[in-house]
Amino acid sequence: MNANEKPSSRTLGVLAFPVGMLVVFFLIPFGIMVATSFYHRDPGAFYTPAFEFANWERLFQPVFLERALFSIGICLLAGAVCIAIAFPFTYFLTRMRRRPHVALLIVVLSALSLSEVIVAFSWYILLGRASGISNILVWLGIMNESAAYQPSFAAVLLGLCYIAFPYCILTLYPQLTRLDPEITEAAQTLGASPWRTFWTVVVPIARPIIVAGFLLVFVFTLGSYIIAFFLGRPEHWTLSVFIADQASANANVPFASTMAIFLTVLSLVVVGLVGLIESRTRRLT
């Protein structure tokens, strides 16, 4: 079908359902959220429709801006850590023989069946003092007494990476499977060791999906709040924890809406910036 032609009624019919779902379950709730962010909060009650900027003014307090920057920072870090581990892992996975290849893939992807709550609790226990992994080290005689590794920044980062890791692999997997093995062989016949081949051929060719996987982890972890809440101190909480806190504990839905919109816009800005940098550098090379 020519792009200039009018779409047939059949095409419209096929598109109607997903577009309808998007409108009903995303655009309308988002619109409600935007409206709510201007509502007036009744202390002790709920909120009343209004048009005021109180919530937005409150947002620009140093504490929330600082939280927003922290959230972006830790989620970018989670993206970098995930890519650093998932990319080599997926690359070598796709070069393996079929049987171990599929088996490993199933194991990794089965982690997707765990809910975020279970993951958070599991790490909470594993990193704790009472029955955590440090007890094994004590039993082995490596440590004198057990220690707690949570709450801490590292524990939050670990949890975020854990839940995002399978998604990161799923993003990288299809293209790395299609990478022609003769391309890496060609590099080797031209004098590149496997290590140099990886850096001078595999990584540059895969750069678009590396960026895509990185952004996926960033956006995905930005929305997670259970991990940071369980495994971190308040100074390790991401903006999502504060949103959940405001919405449920404080029953301040207008301010929670304001922060949620702010977070959405911030993440869009970061995604846009990374995309821009990627297309710029690609044009230069």
Added chain:
Amino acid sequence: MSRRPEDVRGGLRLEGLVKRFVDVTAVAGVDLELPPGKLISFLGPSGCGKTTMLRMIAGLERPTEGRIFLDDQDITDRPAYTRDIGMVFQSLALFPHLNVAGNIGYGLRIRGAEKDRIAARVGELLDLVSLEGLGDRRIQQLSGGQRQRVATARALALEPRLFLLDEPLSALDANLREQLQVELRLLQQQLGITTIIVTHDQREAMTMSDLVVVMNAGRIEQVGPPLDVYRRPGSPFVAGFIGRTNLLQGEATGDGSIVVAGRPFDVAGSADAAGDVTISVRPEAAQLVSDGAPDRNALSGTVVFVRDLGELFECFVDCGLEEHVIVAGSPRDWVPVQQGAEVAVRFPADACVVVTS
């Protein structure tokens, strides 16, 4: 055996080479000595082990058994990136993230050559493969023939001792393929580089090679200059694979002649043949005789089909054998025959080759 390395570069010796994969034996024991500076083709049907042989020589596949020597040095255990080879892959395997110059200069960059030297060498190579001024092009902008030339230039950039090509022209259309066969051959002669080309196309092998290695089922069937292999095939497989042939089943009588379908045949060099034999006669060596069958080296039959291809005239004759006898010739010296005509086909003694005995 006291050759100095500067005299000859790129002499290759394979000793008892075997490659077994989990469930198949791809190469089943190959001994081969290849002279330096020549173009050698590995010719055979798909699955005969020719590509596996090439990959073992390149270091991309480890032999299960046997050794590989390059200029009398054992390179069997050396990884591909230390072997001093250039290779053109079947998919060409050009780097999509680099432009033409980036592809050709990749090997030099890996070796840490200076920018100016890389640029100069890339310019030389672009001239060599007639791609002047296309260094800035992206790979995606090139035609199939241009890509093939880039792959060739990239493989030759480091002046390797061995130049390996794995069915490098198979993706191109017939006309371009023939043109590039000639170009590659001229390039190889100009550079004097030892070259091995894997192909399943006997015309390609005949066009390009100094030496043809015919392979079948993981083994070498015959090694020799292309015309020798064509004229004196060592087995029915080689006779059938390299060009078309007429195979005649016969029986050696012991007095130096062979009986085919009740007719006596003289066959050059068959004095010691005994028992059941197969004789190969190329279509263009067979002759039509319209005025009665000669006593020896001839079969009579009926013309079942005639075709004139312009450059070639062909006649299919039913001589009562399992398959029709094919007689081919230049239209210039052709005796016109009609379909259904009774003729005799003469097989000159010096054109008959015993391929089994």
